[in-house]
Amino acid sequence: MLKDCKTVWNNCLKVIRENIAEQSFKTWFEPIVPIRLFNNVLTIQVPSQFFYEWLEEHYVHVLRTAIDAELGVEGRLEYSIVIDKGNEKNKPYVINIPTSSKTTANSMVKENRYTNTAQNEGYKSPFELRDLDSLHLASYLNPHYTFDNFIEGDCNRLARSAGYAVANKPGVTSFNPLMLYGGVGLGKTHLVQAIGNHIKNTASNKFVLYVSSEKFTNQFIDALKNNNMQNFTNFYLQVDVLVIDDVQFLAGKERTQEIFFHIFNHLHQAGKQIIMTSDCPPRELKGLQDRLLSRFKWGLTADLQQPDLETRIAIIQKKLQTEGIFIPPMVIEYLAHSVDTNIRELEGVIVSLMAQASLNRKEIDMDLARQTLQNIVQHVDKEVSIEAIQKKVVDHFGLSLEELKGKSRRKEYVIPRQIAVYLAKEHTEHSLKSIGYHFGGRDHSTIIHAIQSVNDMLKTEQEVKSAIQAIQKQLKLKVTK
Numbered sequence: 464m465l466k467d468c469k470t471v472w473n474n475c476l477k478v479i480r481e482n483i484a485e486q487s488f489k490t491w492f493e494p495i496v497p498i499r500l501f502n503n504v505l506t507i508q509v510p511s512q513f514f515y516e517w518l519e520e521h522y523v524h525v526l527r528t529a530i531d532a533e534l535g536v537e538g539r540l541e542y543s544i545v546i547d548k549g550n551e552k553n554k555p556y557v558i559n560i561p562t563s564s565k566t567t568a569n570s571m572v573k574e575n576r577y578t579n580t581a582q583n584e585g586y587k588s589p590f591e592l593r594d595l596d597s598l599h600l601a602s603y604l605n606p607h608y609t610f611d612n613f614i615e616g617d618c619n620r621l622a623r624s625a626g627y628a629v630a631n632k633p634g635v636t637s638f639n640p641l642m643l644y645g646g647v648g649l650g651k652t653h654l655v656q657a658i659g660n661h662i663k664n665t666a667s668n669k670f671v672l673y674v675s676s677e678k679f680t681n682q683f684i685d686a687l688k689n690n691n692m693q694n695f696t697n698f699y700l701q702v703d704v705l706v707i708d709d710v711q712f713l714a715g716k717e718r719t720q721e722i723f724f725h726i727f728n729h730l731h732q733a734g735k736q737i738i739m740t741s742d743c744p745p746r747e748l749k750g751l752q753d754r755l756l757s758r759f760k761w762g763l764t765a766d767l768q769q770p771d772l773e774t775r776i777a778i779i780q781k782k783l784q785t786e787g788i789f790i791p792p793m794v795i796e797y798l799a800h801s802v803d804t805n806i807r808e809l810e811g812v813i814v815s816l817m818a819q820a821s822l823n824r825k826e827i828d829m830d831l832a833r834q835t836l837q838n839i840v841q842h843v844d845k846e847v848s849i850e851a852i853q854k855k856v857v858d859h860f861g862l863s864l865e866e867l868k869g870k871s872r873r874k875e876y877v878i879p880r881q882i883a884v885y886l887a888k889e890h891t892e893h894s895l896k897s898i899g900y901h902f903g904g905r906d907h908s909t910i911i912h913a914i915q916s917v918n919d920m921l922k923t924e925q926e927v928k929s930a931i932q933a934i935q936k937q938l939k940l941k942v943t944k
């Protein structure tokens with residue numbers, strides 16, 4: 464049966480969705496419209512040049528994988544870029560994945576798939592390229608993850624420096640295995656891939672293999688099903704540097720743990736480097752055999768923690784510099800203050816912001832940043848924002864925002880200012896530092912003083928108490944008794 468472009472693209476979207484974050488999917492793939500399928504070439508329409516470039520920079524692998532799965536390796540992707548939104552005129556921008564100079568998806572994936580084996584030339588391998596490919600054993604490193612673009616801070620210093628030592632002397636330091644752990648989106652994959660890339664670039668004779676535990680498990684199950692166990696094990700025993708991501712995923716999978724134990728022992732004894740990541744420290748890994756856990760502790764275990772404000776600012780700056788995009792410092796600080804959960808979320812916000820700016824042809828300023836944050840960061844939605852508090856306070860007292868945030872020490876400004884600070888502390892999750900930032904850059908001792916003053920006034924000044932209660936009611940907040 465002949466496939467139509469919509470069906471093919473919908474199937475591609477399924478593959479893509481599984482491989483990227485939900486927010487990125489919404490931002491970058493939902494706006495795409497499939498418009499043609501002819502001679503195994505799928506044409507998709509994208510809203511702007513920037514959009515196309517972003518897809519090319521960031522999603523070329525996943526696009527290629529999806530096209531491979533749907534149209535086979537001969538399949539091609541072509542972009543049609545909308546150049547005049549008003550007239551809906553399209554300029555067919557022909558980007559043929561395998562041949563475009565920039566869009567090297569096909570060749571890149573192939574190169575990457577085979578790099579490991581190619582590096583082993585001269586090394587007696589029992590496998591041919593096609594064996595690896597048909598077994599789907601070879602994984603690849605993402606070359607974008609490097610030490611250069613990994614920002615160092617107190618939150619990751621030990622992990623980074625141990626990683627760097629291992630990258631320079633794989634298998635030689637006592638950091639074997641190197642186990643990095645930490646919460647979601649804090650840079651574990653980035654760091655271990657940076658180690659892998661560094662080794663690949665500096666010691667090209669080493670066979671570096673990056674694999675997620677999930678993929679390892681699936682490969683193992685496939686090998687069992689297809690009677691390929693010998694090939695599976697032999698393949699892993701050839702590795703010089705094994706990077707295995709998210710080992711918590713092995714929990715409860717007894718047989719996978721057994722084969723991994725065997726591979727681990729063999730590699731370790733042969734002086735090969737093992738690098739692992741997990742979402743918690745080894746002692747808290749449930750469902751893993753004790754003998755594996757004790758081996759995980761042989762080398763060095765280091766954690767990655769939530770980055771502090773300065774590190775978050777540096778990460779945003781680096782990201783923008785890489786993309787060649789300018790955002791006013793105030794907006795950078797605002798974003799770093801507002802998104803303090805993890806770095807992936809922070810990156811998601813920046814990407815959405817850039818997309819919004821590009822799609823709507825707007826400058827990235829505070830207003831756009833606020834709007835974008837309101838739409839995508841849940842906790843901003845759940846609680847009242849400092850801006851909303853400030854707005855209600857100035858309305859209540861008949862002041863301007865500048866007067867509220869300004870330096871004047873006149874009583875008619877100071878008391879409303881202190882009340883607004885108090886409400887921000889009571890009803891938002893912002894830190895004292897962050898509140899200070901929203902009130903004209905005041906330091907945290909000034910904020911503590913303001914809160915203390917309001918607490919004192921609440922006991923004696925009925926007028927202040929009534930004002931606070933009225934503002935709380937208007938904002939539908941819990942009222943202070």
Ligand SMILES: Nc1ncnc2c1ncn2[C@@H]1O[C@H](COP(=O)(O)OP(=O)(O)OP(=O)(O)O)[C@@H](O)[C@H]1O
Nearest residue numbers: 612613614646647648649650651652653778806807
């Ligand atoms: N210190 C850092 N400097 C620059 N970018 C960072 C840093 N830490 C994390 N990132 C970026 O944040 C994003 C999320 O990081 P990564 O995927 O490595 O997290 P993770 O800890 O492996 O998360 P998960 O547990 O969900 O797999 C990546 O795009 C990564 O490049």
